[in-house]
Amino acid sequence: MSLNRFIPLMIFCVLSFALYVGLNLNPSDIPSALINDSIPEFDLPVVGGEEASFSSVDLTKEEGIILVNFFASWCVPCYVEQPFLMKLKERGYKIYGISYKDKARDTNKFLSKEGNPYYKVAADEKGRVGIDWGVYGVPETYIIKDGIIRYKHAGPILEMEFEDNFMPIIESIDQ
Amino acid sequence: MRYLLSFLLCMMMSFSAFGIGVDEKPLPEPAAEARAQELMKQLRCLVCQNQSIVDSNADLAKDLRVIVRQRIIAGDTDQQVIEFMTSRYGDWVLLKPPFDGATIILWLSPFLLLLIGFVIIYQNQKRNSENLSPDPLSKDEKARLLVLLDEKENV
Numbered sequence: 032m033s034l035n036r037f038i039p040l041m042i043f044c045v046l047s048f049a050l051y052v053g054l055n056l057n058p059s060d061i062p063s064a065l066i067n068d069s070i071p072e073f074d075l076p077v078v079g080g081e082e083a084s085f086s087s088v089d090l091t092k093e094e095g096i097i098l099v100n101f102f103a104s105w106c107v108p109c110y111v112e113q114p115f116l117m118k119l120k121e122r123g124y125k126i127y128g129i130s131y132k133d134k135a136r137d138t139n140k141f142l143s144k145e146g147n148p149y150y151k152v153a154a155d156e157k158g159r160v161g162i163d164w165g166v167y168g169v170p171e172t173y174i175i176k177d178g179i180i181r182y183k184h185a186g187p188i189l190e191m192e193f194e195d196n197f198m199p200i201i202e203s204i205d206q
Numbered sequence: 207m208r209y210l211l212s213f214l215l216c217m218m219m220s221f222s223a224f225g226i227g228v229d230e231k232p233l234p235e236p237a238a239e240a241r242a243q244e245l246m247k248q249l250r251c252l253v254c255q256n257q258s259i260v261d262s263n264a265d266l267a268k269d270l271r272v273i274v275r276q277r278i279i280a281g282d283t284d285q286q287v288i289e290f291m292t293s294r295y296g297d298w299v300l301l302k303p304p305f306d307g308a309t310i311i312l313w314l315s316p317f318l319l320l321l322i323g324f325v326i327i328y329q330n331q332k333r334n335s336e337n338l339s340p341d342p343l344s345k346d347e348k349a350r351l352l353v354l355l356d357e358k359e360n361v
Contacts, residue, residue, distance in 0.1 A: 165294040
């Protein structure tokens with residue numbers, strides 16, 4: 032009987048906890064289906080480079096950790112992210128870019144104006160490669176090692192996201 | 207009058223059909239298009255998450271609609287089209303989540319709550335019926351009761 036009196040309090044506590052956790056989750060955070068899968072195959076033309084094509088083979092034959100960044104000149108958060116990507120390049124990260132649903136001319140303009148942090152940039156003008164990668168909005172960044180997707184981040188990366196979300200994964204892969 | 211009414215009703219119902227996929231070409235074969243529409247209704251738009259890709263005007267939803275139609279033309283079964291989407295976007299892309307380990311609470315919680323409700327009702331009923339008919343007094347109790355009542359009268 033005395034325990035029964037605490038049932039409403041217990042229900043309240045459980046509900047509070049569930050709401051506390053649930054409402055703190057970001058509803059636009061969609062878990063990637065491709066974590067620990069090999070990268071989807073593709074073969075795209077290169078934007079503003081000498082080589083004619085940029086394919087998934089270029090990524091799989093890389094030995095260290097690489098980042099793949101989907102971006103577009105029409106994407107506002109990409110302008111926010113670009114300076115930090117430049118910093119990452121200076122820190123020695125190899126970043127591959129895939130320009131998503133963008134015209135080569137606009138991409139080039141964007142890169143010459145905002146800086147080009149990429150080792151190589153592919154043009155996914157139709158956005159089909161993006162769909163194969165599960166991209167649902169630019170910018171999106173993937174951590175890749177030996178052709179396997181290890182992590183995906185949707186939205187711009189800034190110092191804090193990088194330290195909190197990317198570094199632990201990069202460190203764990205490195206060991 | 208009745209014909210007029212049913213005619214008007216038909217007119218009104220046909221408007222919703224115009225609203226679907228006006229920006230792309232539907233498949234020429236009506237049966238295939240119906241299948242495509244049925245599949246699109248099950249797929250969540252990833253940009254505006256509470257809409258299916260049929261309802262959404264987002265670019266990505268449009269691309270996914272085109273892909274659904276392409277896959278149907280290529281001869282995919284419904285299952286294969288769904289798999290194509292879930293292999294890229296995960297179960298998230300399905301408006302109706304599948305029944306598996308991760309979603310078991312989601313699917314079973316309504317029944318669980320119903321069960322809890324029944325248990326509470328049952329226990330309340332049981333307690334009420336116990337209150338209505340308490341156990342008859344034993345011999346000792348009856349004797350004590352008489353003594354007490356006598357005392358009260360004498361005061």
